Amino acid sequence: MxxxxxxxxxxxxxxxxxxxxxxxxxxxxxxxxxxxxxxxxxxxxxxxxxxxxxxxxxxxxxxxxxxxxxxxxxxxxxxxxHFRHSALFVDDRSGITRPEDLVGRTVGEFALWGHDPGVWMKGVLAEEHGVTPERMSWVIGGTEHPLPPFSWVPQPVPDGVSVRHAGAGETLVAMLEAGEIDALLSVDVPQSVLEGTGRIRRLWPDHERVEREYFARTGIFPxxxxxxxxxxxxxxxxxxxxxxxxxxxxxxxxxxxxxxxxxxxxxxxxxxxxxxxxxxxxxxxxxxxxxxxxxxxxxxxxxxxxxxxxxxxxxxxxxxxxxxxxxxxxxx
The missing domain is CATH 3.40.190.10 (Periplasmic binding protein-like II)
Structure with a gap:
């Protein structure tokens, strides 16, 4: 054969x-x-x-x-x-300096409510900081480029969680810069962060130290x-x-x-x-x-x-x- x-x-x-x-x-x-x-x-x-x-x-x-x-x-x-503490971004004007400050805020998320980095970080936020998903509102879309819904895969959302998709032509980075959302959870790094310009920064500026400590404590390489x-x-x-x-x-x-x-x-x-x-x-x-x-x-x-x-x-x-x-x- x-x-x-x-x-x-x-x-x-x-x-x-x-x-x-x-x-x-x-x-x-x-x-x-x-x-x-x-x-x-x-x-x-x-x-x-x-x-x-x-x-x-x-x-x-x-x-x-x-x-x-x-x-x-x-x-x-x-x-x-990939370690994903580095995937949470905020605008300097938001006043968000720690995970607990995300409560009551609107967070953009790349592609899906619950893309793979999102599942990891929502789990960490809930387990280690008491910040559960229903304590925030969510907008789904593309980071730097508009992204239509991924209609080819199921998109469950539990009761009690507010989730909507960004509008046609909207991007999550533009919404963050305009103050329409307060934070961004994304596998893609905003270009302004890569270039060191603008007001967007990581929630954990020392994310490498935080991620190394996370691995040393949990043994998890996500x-x-x-x-x-x-x-x-x-x-x-x-x-x-x-x-x-x-x-x-x-x-x-x-x-x-x-x-x-x-x-x-x-x-x-x-x-x-x-x-x-x-x-x-x-x-x-x-x-x-x-x-x-x-x-x-x-x-x-x-x-x-x-x-x-x-x-x-x-x-x-x-x-x-x-x-x-x-x-x-x-x-x-």
Whole structure:
């Protein structure tokens, strides 16, 4: 029997590129790989049935879990992770200097009420600062460019929470600068923040210190995305899930080893000045495998996200890792 045809979608991160260009093969699979400049285009393609296996935002995966068909299972592969205290922005004129000042305010959120960074930060705000989502009003839209509603994915909103979509042609940055909203929760950094101009700033100006302290205290390096597999494809080809996992793991570990080996030469292949010092600082804080795949090393973080997703009214049930991952990979 020949290799199984496999339609694969995802973003071209440095730690996944070897899978997409075939340098690291998926054993037993004849792969047709697709990447896209916008990862949300991959998400939409997966939802529309264009891929058998693809990267999918955790909240997109979970929203579809609650549909009648519930078409996907997850592989414990996490191509996108990021600490997200840095994703909360305010206008200097707002008087917001601490999380508790968000109570009674209007917050803009990128793309969805409950995009992946939003789920993490709403969970942190509620759990660590007592600021729950219903204590704010919410406007959904694009950060620097107008963004229509993502009508191709369910958008549940719990009772008691005020949520509306920005109007046609409106952007969240313009609304923040005009005082129409008080804060912004966004995966995209406003251009004025990148340039150091204007009045928009991060809620936590020292966000790196806050995020490092958060990791030291919780052990959580927040994941945003998983790799999902269609249930029907998995049922027809049960061995492919393990092969996909093994390939992504091998590709990621190649890059991790590259950085470890590069330290001996002060990372001459990296364009960023003083990168070796940053790398050494990270290594003092984080474990040997600072970007782990598999269920065991990620259970606490995944189950925390699943709990937040349920508490925020985005999942009907409080799921656990055992519920969402392909059964044969629960031993990873």
């Amino acid at each position: 020949g290799d199984v045809p496999l339609r694969l979608g995802g973003f071209g991160y440095e730690h996944t590129t070897a899978v997409f260009d075939g340098t690291v093969p998926i054993e037993g699979a004849d792969v047709t790989a697709t990447t896209a400049p916008l990862v949300s285009d991959i998400f939409q393609g997966m939802v529309r049935g264009e891929y058998d296996v693809a990267e999918l935002g955790l909240t997109y995966f979970l929203r579809l879990w609650d549909t009648a068909e519930s078409p996907f299972l997850a592989l414990p592969v996490f191509p996108n992770r 994941m945003m995305h998983v790799v999902a597999i269609r249930k029907d494809f998995h049922a027809a080809h049960p061995g492919v899930a393990r092969a996909v996992y093994d390939a992504f793991l091998a590709a990621k570990d190649r890059i991790r080893r590259q950085y470890l080996d590069g330290a001996a030469k002060q990372h001459m292949a990296v364009i960023t000045p003083w990168f070796s010092e940053l790398f050494a600082e990270n290594r003092r804080l984080m474990p040997e495998d600072w970007w782990p795949y598999g269920v065991a090393e990620n259970r606490h973080a995944v189950d925390t996200f699943l709990r937040y997703h349920h508490e925020q009214g985005l999942s009907r049930e409080r799921l656990t890792s055992e519920d969402i991952f392909v059964p044969e990979l629960l031993d990873t």
